[in-house]
Amino acid sequence: MKALVYTILLLGLVPIQSVVLPHMIPWGVRPDLGLIVVCLVGLVAGEFEGLLVGLAVGWLMSLFSAESLSFGMITKGGIGYAAGLAGRQVVYLTPVVLVIGLFMISILAGLLTAFTLKLNDQQDLWWAIRAVVFPQACFDAVVGGAIYWVIWSRLNVERLSAAYRA
Amino acid sequence: MRMVNLRAPYNARRFALALAVILLVGFLLLPSQLQGVFQQVGSPVGWVVSWPLRAVASVSDGLADFWADFVALQGVEEENKQLRRELEYLKGQNSQLREAAAATDRLTALLEFKAQALPPMVAAQVIGRDTGNWYRTIILNKGESDGLQPDRGVITPAGVVGRIVKTTAATSVVLLVTDPNNAIAGLIQRTRDEGIVEGTSEALARLKYIPLLSNARPGDRVVTSGLTGGFPRGLAIGTISRIDKEEGALFQSAELTPEVDANRVEEVLVIQSPYVPTEGERLGPPSTKPKP
Numbered sequence: 001m002k003a004l005v006y007t008i009l010l011l012g013l014v015p016i017q018s019v020v021l022p023h024m025i026p027w028g029v030r031p032d033l034g035l036i037v038v039c040l041v042g043l044v045a046g047e048f049e050g051l052l053v054g055l056a057v058g059w060l061m062s063l064f065s066a067e068s069l070s071f072g073m074i075t076k077g078g079i080g081y082a083a084g085l086a087g088r089q090v091v092y093l094t095p096v097v098l099v100i101g102l103f104m105i106s107i108l109a110g111l112l113t114a115f116t117l118k119l120n121d122q123q124d125l126w127w128a129i130r131a132v133v134f135p136q137a138c139f140d141a142v143v144g145g146a147i148y149w150v151i152w153s154r155l156n157v158e159r160l161s162a163a164y165r166a
Numbered sequence: 167m168r169m170v171n172l173r174a175p176y177n178a179r180r181f182a183l184a185l186a187v188i189l190l191v192g193f194l195l196l197p198s199q200l201q202g203v204f205q206q207v208g209s210p211v212g213w214v215v216s217w218p219l220r221a222v223a224s225v226s227d228g229l230a231d232f233w234a235d236f237v238a239l240q241g242v243e244e245e246n247k248q249l250r251r252e253l254e255y256l257k258g259q260n261s262q263l264r265e266a267a268a269a270t271d272r273l274t275a276l277l278e279f280k281a282q283a284l285p286p287m288v289a290a291q292v293i294g295r296d297t298g299n300w301y302r303t304i305i306l307n308k309g310e311s312d313g314l315q316p317d318r319g320v321i322t323p324a325g326v327v328g329r330i331v332k333t334t335a336a337t338s339v340v341l342l343v344t345d346p347n348n349a350i351a352g353l354i355q356r357t358r359d360e361g362i363v364e365g366t367s368e369a370l371a372r373l374k375y376i377p378l379l380s381n382a383r384p385g386d387r388v389v390t391s392g393l394t395g396g397f398p399r400g401l402a403i404g405t406i407s408r409i410d411k412e413e414g415a416l417f418q419s420a421e422l423t424p425e426v427d428a429n430r431v432e433e434v435l436v437i438q439s440p441y442v443p444t445e446g447e448r449l450g451p452p453s454t455k456p457k458p
Contacts, residue, residue, distance in 0.1 A: 014215050015222035018294035018305055023226060029299050048182040055189070060215060063208045064294065066301035066331050066341050069201045070193040081186055113300060127367055132299050 009037060010056055014064050029132055031139035034061045035109060036147060038080040039102055043093060047084025054080025071116060075109055095145050102144040106137035205332070209310060212334020219337070220307060223293035257402065257425060258323035265389055265400035268355055285398065287321075287435040288312055290338070302345040302365065303331070304428065306338040308436065314338050317396050319437040325402030325425030326350065326390060327434050338436070342428045343403060344369045352403050353391035354382050354420075360391050363403050363422065371404050371422040378418055382409060388422055396437060 013033055021030045034057040042050025058076030062069045083105065090097060110133030114125055192200050290312075294305035308314050310333050320327040320340045328348060332339040341348050344365040352363040352373050359380040361373040373388055386406045392399025404422030411418045 011215060011218050014297060015219045015294070017297045019219065019222045019226050022295040023230075032298065034297070046179070048178040051182045051186055059204060059208065060211065061297040063205075063212050063215070063332065063334055064219075064305055064337065064339060065297045066303050066339060066345070066347070067298055069204045069208070070197055073204070074190060074193060077186060077189065081182065084182075117300060131367065136299055 006053060006056075010053075010060055013037065013057060014060055017061065018064055025139075029135040029139065031143040032106070032136060033143070034058070034076060035079060035106060036102065036140055036144040038076050039083045039105055039144065040148065042080040042083025043087035043090070043098070043101075045084070046087065047081045050080030050082075050084035051077050052080070054078070071113075075112065079105055079109060095148055098148050099141045099145040103137050103141035106140040107133060110134075110136060209333075209335045212309070213311075213336040216307070216309075216334070216336040219305070220293055223307075254322060254324040258325065261325065261387065261389060261402035261425075262400060264355055264387065268358075286438045288314065288438050290314075290320075290434055290436055292432055292434065293337070296339075301347065302342040302369065302428065304328075304340050304342065304431070304434075306330075306340060306434065306436070307336070309333045309336045309338050311335050313438055314436055319396040319401075320434050321397070321401055321437065322426050322431060322434055325404070326397060327426050327428065327431060329396055330436065340434070343371055343424055343426075344428060350397065350403065351391040351393045352388045353399075354380070354406070355387045355389050357382050357386065360393070361417075361419075363388065366421070369428075370407075371424050373406070373420045373422055375417045376420060378411070378416070380418065382406060382418075382420060384408060386420075388420075398437075 017030070017033050021033070025031075038050060038054040038057050041053045045053075054077040055073050057080075058072035058074070059069060061067075061076075062072030065072070083101075086101065087093070110128070114128035114133060117128075288308060290306040290308040292304045293307045296303040296305075304327075306314075306320075314330060314333055316330050316333060318330045320329060326343050328340045328342040328345070329350070330338045331341045342365065343350060343363065346365045346367060348363075348365050350363045351360065353360050354373070354376070357380050359376050359382060361375045363371050363373050366372050376382055384406050388403045388406060390397040390399060390401045390403060402425040404424040406420045407423045408421040409418060410421065
């Protein structure tokens with residue numbers, strides 16, 4: 001069942017990210033739903049699933065972007081793994097902790113991307129932070145917090161997942 | 167507050183760490199080979215993902231059409247679309263006519279100008295945008311199974327859109343001409359000065375490496391030079407809006423307003439065969455000696 005949920009999640013991510021979000025947020029920077037999902041999976045399910053889902057999400061999303069496949073896989077896989085490790089240190093996951101954590105992870109991932117990309121003379125690091133990294137981190141934190149609130153508070157998914165584990 | 171308690175066993179953690187290390191080392195030691203493998207494996211996966219992608223895109227298009235046709239100003243919208251299509255067609259025709267006229271002026275009356283036939287093209291529909299924030303790309307609903315491959319040029323009747331950088335079985339990713347990572351050989355139509363067109367961070371384009379002695383000015387049109395980049399000569403890229411001359415620089419550059427608004431483009435044409443300029447096109451017309 002978990003595999004089915006992950007498959008649906010993976011198949012749904014690309015259409016939502018590349019078709020729906022550009023219509024909803026037409027002015028450029030959009031939240032990275034892949035990063036948010038990988039963080040949530042890592043936090044809730046641990047570093048193993050975080051890594052696997054991160055690799056799969058990074059690979060799939062890079063197939064539909066000009067981004068390098070290896071970079072997408074390593075970044076998202078690393079984020080899932082790191083989120084799993086961080087989740088082990090957190091006993092109670094509150095929305096505030098999640099929002100701050102997502103913001104920090106998104107900033108770090110964005111800075112890593114900016115350093116790795118060969119930015120040309122028009123796109124220095126300051127431009128990258130101002131135009132992409134910071135706005136995306138804000139979006140990621142807000143959207144991630146909203147998703148957490150909807151899923152955990154409204155749908156009570158934790159009880160369902162506990163039932164799967166039983 | 168919710169307690170996080172779903173944890174993987176110790177062996178799984180070790181396996182995850184080992185997998186991460188193997189992949190990391192693999193990508194560092196064999197980057198292109200491993201990337202090629204994942205790209206190959208990704209082709210059929212891309213075909214699978216293309217189905218929900220197309221479904222969502224068609225629903226999105228349907229909603230957009232519904233809004234445009236029934237909620238927004240119906241008659242004006244339709245008329246606007248028609249005029250835009252007409253304008254794009256006329257822009258393309260105008261560009262080709264200007265190019266033909268400039269070439270005819272340049273050649274002597276003894277030389278016969280051969281109108282250049284465009285290579286075969288495939289029509290495709292735009293179904294999505296880049297999944298990240300770092301690149302300006304569009305996703306097309308045609309891929310390897312339709313004969314598309316990386317580095318093929320993508321155009322509309324109005325001008326150049328970009329070039330394909332990635333393909334799966336059923337989709338292609340097109341890097342737009344406004345992306346700073348793109349580079350297309352360009353030519354100022356009036357002065358015949360050549361340069362390289364790159365995108366800018368403001369979603370415009372810039373023609374670089376224009377000779378200092380060039381008298382290019384705002385309003386000049388820039389077209390593809392046909393030398394490299396998979397495009398035939400004479401396709402419109404943009405119009406010069408500003409010339410930048412820096413003191414002590416070896417070249418000047420020009421800011422371009424692209425002919426094609428990538429945010430509005432819905433259908434494109436992909437140049438199917440890689441365009442290779444003929445020997446005559448590369449060398450130019452032979453000089454003729456006057457008869458004694």
